[in-house]
Amino acid sequence: MKEILNEHFSGERALFQRNGLKISGTVFGEGESPLKHNAYIELSDCTFDAKYPVWYSEKVKLNNCIIRESAKEGFWYSSEVTVSDSVIESEKCFRHCNGISLKNVSLANGVETMWKCANVRMDGVKVNGEYFAMDCDGMEITGLELNGGYAFDGVKNITVRKSVINGNDCFWNCQNVMIYDSVITGKCFGWNSRNITLVDCTVESLQGMCFVANLVLRNCKLPNTTLAFEYSENISADIRGGIDSVKNPAGGLIRAESIGEIIMEKENIDASRTKIICG
Structure with a gap:
């Protein structure tokens, strides 16, 4: 050279x-x-x-x-x-x-x-x-520290480990997202997405995890989280601690130590499709 x-x-x-x-x-x-x-x-x-x-x-x-x-x-x-x-x-x-x-x-x-x-x-x-990592396909991320809203819009096939993400409306319109040992803070996490899995994570969100198909949370915490899971379907959520409120989940299992308020609007969803276990 x-x-x-x-x-x-x-x-x-x-x-x-x-x-x-x-x-x-x-x-x-x-x-x-x-x-x-x-x-x-x-x-x-x-x-x-x-x-x-x-x-x-x-x-x-x-x-x-x-x-x-x-x-x-x-x-x-x-x-x-x-x-x-x-x-x-x-x-x-x-x-x-x-x-x-x-x-x-x-x-x-x-x-x-x-x-x-x-x-x-x-x-x-x-x-x-703001607007970091839009429409990317195939991401392997470890130790990310991100401050800024609207990150990871439209990403596919992404794995995130040991990261801290602060900002509104991240991981919208996504497919095949795996997040481990991470902290996510900001309203409206994960809207309009498919196949999202979080393991050992903490998510603090207003109206988080709504309009999601195939949502898995394993051993996660949801502090200061309100109006969660609206119209999300095929939910498998195992939550440590409490959730402030859950609104209109479309189907699945939600297990938490406590839920401050459960809102089920019969005119909008079939409540029988969701099983909620507290305690």
Whole structure:
């Protein structure tokens, strides 16, 4: 691989269609599209100020790099991108990518980031920003710390472990979601989704877990959760502790130590399809 050390690039398409590069200590300054249509690129200790840093590229690795706020729309239409021990300050950073691996990465302004991506791996990632990870397919996530509403809208085939998610209306319109040992806080969790399973989780939600088909909760806690399970069907919920209120579940089994209020509107649902056990 050709080495580039301690350089400064500016302007448009600085390293356009260059392949097999090992780049260290380099600044990609004012301009745009410094790495476009590239392959086999390794970067370390680099800083990006230029817009559209990595587009239409493959097999790109970044370690200990900084993507500044000005470097908008960082990784689009690219594949096999690995980012480790780095800081990304720009919004809309990952779009239409396949094969993304993030480890110990901070997404300080992760607004509308990770959209329509596939085969994503995240470990020890921190995200601040709304509308994170929309319409992704195939995600393996461990140790995520996310602050921002409307995350994971429309995702498919996702597994989340040991994570903390704070924000309204996450995991809407999803399919095949597995969440383990995690904490989720915010109203309206999981609406309009299919095949959601939570194990050893804590969910704090207003009108959470509504309009869900095939919902499993094993050994979970639902503190400060009200109006849960409305119109959800095929429920299998084993709750430690209490639930403030349950409203109009469409069918299944709900087991909890206590339920403050059970609302069954006979004109809207068939109450006989749901079994509720308290105590």
